[in-house]
Amino acid sequence: MVIAMDERDYEIFRELGFDDVTPETMTNEYWKKRGAEALALTTQDREVYGCLDHTRGEGLRLYDVEGTEYLDMTGGVAVRAFGLRYRPYLDFEARVLDVIHELPGMDFDAIPQTLLAEKLMSIVPGDMKRQVVFTT
Secondary structure (H helix, E strand, O other), rough: OOOOOHHHHHHHHHHHOOOOOOHOOHHHHHHHHHHHEEEEEOOOOOOOEEEEEEEEEOOOEEEEEEOHHHHHHHHOOOOOOOOEEHHHHHHHHHHOOOOOOOOOOOOOOOHHHHHHHHHHHHHOOOOOOOOOOOOO
């Protein structure tokens, strides 16, 4: 199993109050199950796609939390035209500190997306079953 997240990534999750995100939870099975409870499906198929590793990727290559490589051929909403980690873009972005990094959340579950959905569901009043759909 190839795990790209390091202690720095887990520290960010802890600082945000998500102490349950650990190396032991870095499996597609775990995050697909957790994502299925919090995220309403748009276009992704959890039987096909893994959970996107938001700390890793370059150009058109994306990886799930177990290290499976995917080619991002959708180029859809919120996808950078130059791919992931395009050096000139990164150099510019490093100078702009308030940029939020985009993830292709229409096809993959992503940990920050699932955590945000869970947080939103926890603060919505009422006792009905909830799921979240993120759009642009």
